[in-house]
Amino acid sequence: MIKLKGIVAAVATVSALGSSAVFAQDVEKVIEARQSFMQLYSFNLGLVGEMAKGNTEYDPEIAASAAQNLLALAKMNNSQMWPEGSSKADAGLDEMTRALPEMWSTFPKVLEKQDALTSALENFATVAGKDLDSLRGGMKAVGDGCKGCHTDFRAKKEEG
Ligand code: HEC
Incomplete structure (x- = not known):
């Protein structure tokens, strides 16, 4: 009886480790994908952000395409990048x-944050290519859209 228990426990341990190892590998990829996705937001926002600050010259074509890219990103269905347990x-x-x-325990609140960003970007995509003042006018709501969800x-980033 004791022996059988031991075997059962051993089998359970092995299979638990096995499945968690597979999950760990998958979850790492999933996390990498969503962080890369965020980097795409960041890159495109950086292009228009530098123009808004006057650090780079305003270029309507680059501004308009960065704004379109941001909107396209916001419209992606990335639900598979956010599995429960990650x-x-x-x-x-x-x-x-x-x-x-x-994100999971208060779901669907996170979707409201996503919608707020998408609305800001819908406006931004129509104004970013007009002129520098219009770009600046639309930027704040976009930044707030990102921050609203991050908050x-x-x-927060850990110190050190
Ligand atoms: C709906 C919520 C939400 C919105 C909207 C959002 N983010 Fe994020 N962002 C997150 C979460 C959650 C993380 C942490 C992801 C992780 O570490 O797995 C993150 C991480 C990041 C990171 C760090 C990525 C890395 O390499 O670790 C950057 C940069 C970033 N976001 C930029 C942005 C920008 C720019 C915007 C707006 C254009 C934005 N985010 C909009 C939720 C959001």
């Missing part, structure tokens, strides 16, 4: 992701 609070993921568990659903 937050910073989940085992082993603390160092890998800054996604807070509230609630992204952990």
Whole structure:
């Protein structure tokens, strides 16, 4: 009886490790994909941000395409990049992701944040290529759209 228990426990341990190893690999890819996605936002926002600040010359074509790219990104369906069990609070993921568990526990609140950004970008895409003042006028709402979600659903960067 004791022996059987031991075997059952051993089998359970092996299969649990096996499945968590596969999940760990998948989850790493998923987290990398969504962080890369955020980098695409960041790159395009950087192009128009530097123009708004006067650090680079205003170029209506570059501004318009960066704004279109941002809108296209915001419209992507990325639900598969945010599986349950992939937050910073989940085992082993603390160092890998800054996604807070509230994304899932307060769902669908995060979608409201996403919608706010999309609306700001819909406007931004119509004004960014007009002139520098219009670009500047539309930027704040876009920045607020990013921040609105980060404040609630992204952990602050750890010091050091
Ligand atoms: C709906 C929520 C939401 C919106 C909107 C959003 N983000 Fe994020 N962002 C996150 C979350 C959550 C993370 C943490 C992801 C992780 O570490 O797994 C993140 C991470 C990032 C990162 C770090 C990526 C990395 O390499 O680790 C950058 C940069 C970023 N966001 C930029 C932006 C910009 C720019 C915008 C607006 C154009 C934006 N985000 C809009 C939720 C959002």
